[in-house]
Amino acid sequence: MKQVPQKLPAAAWHQRQSLKDLITILDGAKSATRFVGGAVRDTLLGEPVKDIDLATIMKPDDVMARLETAGVKVIPTGIDHGTVTAVTEDGSVEITTLRRDVSTDGRRATVAYSDDWKEDAARRDFTINALFADPETLEIHDYFGGLEDLEAHHIRFIGSAQQRIAEDHLRIMRYFRFLARLGQHDVDQDTFDACRKAAPELAKLSRERVADELMKLLNAADPVYAVQEMVQADIFTNIVAEIDPNAGQILASLILREEAHQISPDPIRRLVGLLPKDLDKAVKIVTGLKFSKKMRRAVSERLAAPSPSVQDIPALAYHLGADTAQDIALLFAADDELKACLAKLIDWEKPAFPITGGDLIAMGLEPGPVVAETLKRVEAQWIMEGFPNEAHVRAVAQEMILNP
Structure with missing residues (x-):
């Protein structure tokens, strides 16, 4: 060695x-x-x-x-x-x-x-x-x-695990984080027992500190073993009780997808994979963990989107951005659709909608609320048709004006 x-x-x-x-x-x-x-x-x-x-x-x-x-x-x-x-x-x-x-x-x-x-x-x-x-x-x-x-690559407390944890209960989360990063699937039984015994104390800690450790853990290359051990030790019961009991398997499947397509780990993507698919419940959880507004929005966008197909992944990228669309595909696309969905996002650049409300008025549409409504309908069809050129969009707009 x-x-x-x-x-x-x-x-x-x-x-x-x-x-x-x-x-x-x-x-x-x-x-x-x-x-x-x-x-x-x-x-x-x-x-x-x-x-x-x-x-x-x-x-x-x-x-x-x-x-x-x-x-x-x-x-x-x-x-x-x-x-x-x-x-x-x-x-x-x-x-x-x-x-x-x-x-x-x-x-x-x-x-x-x-x-x-x-x-x-x-x-x-x-x-x-x-x-x-x-x-x-x-x-x-x-x-x-x-x-x-x-x-x-052995993660070991200095001296008594029980004593070290009693000094700072966040060390439970730190233990599993380092296990995720460096551990070799060799949890010490005394350490495991000390973590499980003290796990209820996690509920008393600052949610920000606990959430920070959780996200660092999920950002490890392969945190599956650590997450499985956390489930066994009832750690999640005291931080995110609604986590699926099969969290390790869910995470393993997601990581296989990431690795197959050479996509870097992302803790938000992985957390979404472990959260309940009920949007209200998921938002309540991340709000309780004191996530920033930006992170809460990221979770909501990923969970609220429908399971993507090759046809609608460009629309998701247009509305939410390529990174979010990629996460949605990794999380929810069918196995036989995933590769094609991700291929659509390679070198993605958001196209500019080629006409404005002023263009519609110039085509003969009366000013007023109908302009914004028609523009929205034209844009929706433009997205659905795969972002055709300006001439096609103008023809569609003209047809909608003539036949509202």
Whole structure:
């Protein structure tokens, strides 16, 4: 088996001059500051790094003072919990003082600052997220076997799963999200039991936080196994009770369609596949999850559309956009219609309706409400006929004016 390196591999993100400057300001050369979390984990996995986090033994006030003195914009984004954000030319970097938990109620923790790296690692969720890297030597500091777990794609809580979940119940959702992303179909029974036992606590959490984790989970390349395990652990009962008990099978079928046509995962599309087909129920669910208006509209458009055929997929693209029409086809088109439906959407560009109300008046139609009504009828026929040219549309319009 390939050995996970004990040093952070070369990567463009940790060679940025703006980040090197931050490290210098925060005494990285003196081991006062290290890279931590997702940037370390994803670099070891060979995956793109989105967010960069630093951990430091310096207190937040000291961090802010040093950055401000150096002319770096700093925002006290979570200073009550030891986190500030440095804004650099290459993006934002979160900097958090080492901490230990004093108390927690499952939603928020009271923390005290620390200068002990292992103590800080011990309060994190999973072993693979508790890896530190020295910014000077790139040496990995692993206190709980995270490197071995990362190599095996094994998602394991640090210490007792029950205790880690009790500290923050959202870790249930995070567990299944990481299982969807990295897991190898090897749920630990103790972890599964701890998640199932604490699942009712999810109902007490912010809907936004739960929904965010759910959408991240559904965006994984293949979340089927994780979703099946969530169903078995009664997780959905406490977040989206109306999810189909066969959610895993439904999702698997949709993913097969996506893969067959080389279409990237989309969490909204996949969520729609799992929601009740009753539009009112589905809207109530996404509203309860505090989705944005844009996301609620996206769900409604996909569920409200009829099962598409090759003939009417262009009309869906015209009214709703090609991406939405593609989702509707993937979700609801018959097996023998899907390929042809998707083919219609390749390089789709919305055509411009070639006439206006003024054109109808010029053709002899009396001004008034009848103009808008007739224009709408002409447009509907134009769409139904596959967007013919202007001459044909004018002939249709003239016929409707003569024979209303």
